[in-house]
Amino acid sequence: MKYNQQIDIECDLAALPAMRVFIRQFCENLSHPKLTDEKIHQIELAAHELVANIIQHADLNPSKDKIKISATSNHLSEEHPTLEILFLDHGKAFNPKDAPDPQFDENSVGGFGLYIIEQFIDEVIYQRVNGQNLTYIKVHL
Amino acid sequence: MEMKTEKIQDIMIVQILSDVLEAHNAKAFKKEIHEVIKDAQKVIFDLNQVSFIDSSGCGVILSCIKHLKTAGGDLKLFGVAKEVMTLFELIRMHRIIDIYLSKEDAIQSFMK
Numbered sequence: 690m691k692y693n694q695q696i697d698i699e700c701d702l703a704a705l706p707a708m709r710v711f712i713r714q715f716c717e718n719l720s721h722p723k724l725t726d727e728k729i730h731q732i733e734l735a736a737h738e739l740v741a742n743i744i745q746h747a748d749l750n751p752s753k754d755k756i757k758i759s760a761t762s763n764h765l766s767e768e769h770p771t772l773e774i775l776f777l778d779h780g781k782a783f784n785p786k787d788a789p790d791p792q793f794d795e796n797s798v799g800g801f802g803l804y805i806i807e808q809f810i811d812e813v814i815y816q817r818v819n820g821q822n823l824t825y826i827k828v829h830l
Numbered sequence: 831m832e833m834k835t836e837k838i839q840d841i842m843i844v845q846i847l848s849d850v851l852e853a854h855n856a857k858a859f860k861k862e863i864h865e866v867i868k869d870a871q872k873v874i875f876d877l878n879q880v881s882f883i884d885s886s887g888c889g890v891i892l893s894c895i896k897h898l899k900t901a902g903g904d905l906k907l908f909g910v911a912k913e914v915m916t917l918f919e920l921i922r923m924h925r926i927i928d929i930y931l932s933k934e935d936a937i938q939s940f941m942k
Contacts, residue, residue, distance in 0.1 A: 702854040709882075730913045737884055741853040793922040795899065798892045801885040801921045808920055 692719070693761045698740070700749040700756060700778075705737060708758065712736045712774070715760045722770065722830050731809035732772065732828055738802040739776055739824060747780020747822065754779055762830070770830040778822050785815055831859045835866060841940050842867065843933065845876040851887030860890045867894060871903030874936045878909030888923060895927055904928075908936040 696711045698704040716729040724732075736758075743749070743756055757777040763770060791800045806813060812827040832847035844866060851859060867873050875891070895905040908930040910918065918924050930936040 705852060705854050706850070727913070727916070730916075734882075734884065734913075734917065737852065741884065741886070745853065791921065793925075795892075795896060795926050798896065799885065799889040801888060805885055805917070805920065 691761060691763055693759065695757065695759045697755040697757050699751065700744055700747075700754045701751045702741065702744055705741060705744075708740055709733050709737055711758065712760065715762075716772070719762050719772070719830070724830065728828075732774075735806045735809045735826065736774060736776075738805050739826070742783075742802055743776065743778050743780060743822070743824075747778055747783065749778060749780045772828045772830055774826050776822075776824040776826075779820065780822055782817050783815070783822055785813070831855055831862050833862065833866065838937060841872045841874060841937060842870040843874045843876060843937075845879070847879050849879055850882045851880055851890065852882060852884040853886040856884075856886035856890050859887070860893060863890065863894060864897065867898065871898065871901055872940045873898055873903065874906045874908065874933070874940075876909050876933065877907055877911070877914065880909075880914060881911055883914050883917060885921070888917065888921060892923065892926070904940075906930060906936045906939055908933055 694715050696708070698708050712733045713729060716724050716732055740756060759775045761773045763773065785803050788803050789800060791797065791804045806826070810826045811829050814825040816823045834845040834847060836843045836845070844863070848855065873894070898905050906928045910929055918929065928939060930939065
């Protein structure tokens with residue numbers, strides 16, 4: 690069984706709380722298996738970091754451009770259910786591999802976003818397709 | 831960004847009165863908190879109200895300890911929610927900033 694929900698959000702940091710509510714509610718509605726609060730928080734934070742990166746670095750127009758988000762839970766295989774979230778934006782190309790590794794010392798005050806996503810999400814795939822950034826994250830439930 | 835400050839001897843305790851510290855309010859938080867701690871050395875942040883923090887929010891807290899240590903001071907935290915603590919541990923913030931369970935413990939650590 691598949692369950693899908695979609696949302697378009699403004700390319701504005703003020704839209705982040707609404708985006709988190711969307712992700713949280715989607716996760717809370719899943720059953721078999723029911724996600725733990727800890728897992729939901731991790732998915733919510735990873736999605737938040739990803740969308741914040743797009744808003745801050747993709748050079749999109751806040752009054753015109755939208756970020757499309759599509760969340761799907763896949764229960765076709767009861768043994769290996771997954772949650773997949775697709776993020777689509779029309780911003781400039783971005784390759785996560787070009788981002789520097791975070792430094793974990795007193796002099797570091799940032800650069801943790803991608804690291805957080807990679808730690809909390811099982812698969813992160815970035816593709817540039819027809820002038821659009823397509824970022825796909827997958828969590829094994 | 832709402833915050834409340836209290837002074838116990840030479841220790842400044844800052845109660846962060848926002849439930850989120852994230853990209854949307856990080857710039858305002860950074861500006862205001864640095865104004866609050868600019869002349870302080872011993873500072874404690876009460877994070878009891880904060881239920882969600884992201885990498886930008888962590889960055890602001892790290893910028894505060896960097897500033898305070900340069901000035902010969904230190905920053906301690908208490909009231910850290912479980913989910914927030916998970917993030918602090920993930921990005922090793924707990925190795926840079928001392929985190930306490932209670933306000934009293936945080937104050938005591940400065941008295942030693």
